Amino acid sequence: MFDMQTPWWELMLRGFLIYAVLFVIVRMSSKRTVGQFSPFDLLVFVLLAQAVAGSLTGGDESVQGGLLVAATLLGLNVLTDVATTYSRKAEQVLEGHEVLLGRNGRIFDDVLKKNLITRSGIEAAMRQADIEREELGAAILEADGTISILKKKSSSPPTPPALRTFRQRARHGRRNRTLFAHRNVARLRAEQA
Numbered sequence: 001m002f003d004m005q006t007p008w009w010e011l012m013l014r015g016f017l018i019y020a021v022l023f024v025i026v027r028m029s030s031k032r033t034v035g036q037f038s039p040f041d042l043l044v045f046v047l048l049a050q051a052v053a054g055s056l057t058g059g060d061e062s063v064q065g066g067l068l069v070a071a072t073l074l075g076l077n078v079l080t081d082v083a084t085t086y087s088r089k090a091e092q093v094l095e096g097h098e099v100l101l102g103r104n105g106r107i108f109d110d111v112l113k114k115n116l117i118t119r120s121g122i123e124a125a126m127r128q129a130d131i132e133r134e135e136l137g138a139a140i141l142e143a144d145g146t147i148s149i150l151k152k153k154s155s156s157p158p159t160p161p162a163l164r165t166f167r168q169r170a171r172h173g174r175r176n177r178t179l180f181a182h183r184n185v186a187r188l189r190a191e192q193a
Helices: 008-029 037-055 061-084 088-097 107-114 118-127 160-193
Strands: 097-105 137-143 147-151
Touching: 008 061, 037 061, 061 088, 061 118, 097 107, 107 118, 118 147, 147 160
Parallel strands: none
Antiparallel strands: 097 137, 137 147
16 A cells, blocks of 8 residues: 555656647547536546546555655646746647637638537537627637627717817817817806806
8 A cells, every 4th residue: 555566766757748639639629628517528528537537646545655646747737827827828738728719790610610619519518608799809719718799899989069179170170279268268157157
């Protein structure tokens, strides 16, 4: 139970190799597997953990061996977090980048297929954001696999008097601004009297 049958450096090396290979496999599979587990994705991850469990310890059943492998895996995870925090390049390589899935009411089907996202997945994200397709400003697949939906900015037309004032100022330039300032001062003096 407390006797290690495998050298400590071999357990650490096994942990590093398994972590690195699984990291690459998960990164290559798709972003969706990270952010949105389907029952099948969950099953694959559970079976994947079971498949590599024996190779992590190399048959070593000792407590110290298990703790050493666990510490190695946690340490690698912390190193990955530190690298992505302090390096933009490491963040892009290790975590990926955002992908634009749609804009201005239009969904890009070719981008959906490339990223293994179904149309129903993006429609569900739009329902969750409580917007219709015509209101879609942007749909973004985040680096963590979630889909962010941004609503179009509503630009309400200016009111007619404000529009006229804007046009007058634009037409007459600086002279007009001075005229408006004098009128406002005269109006304020009249109100105070």
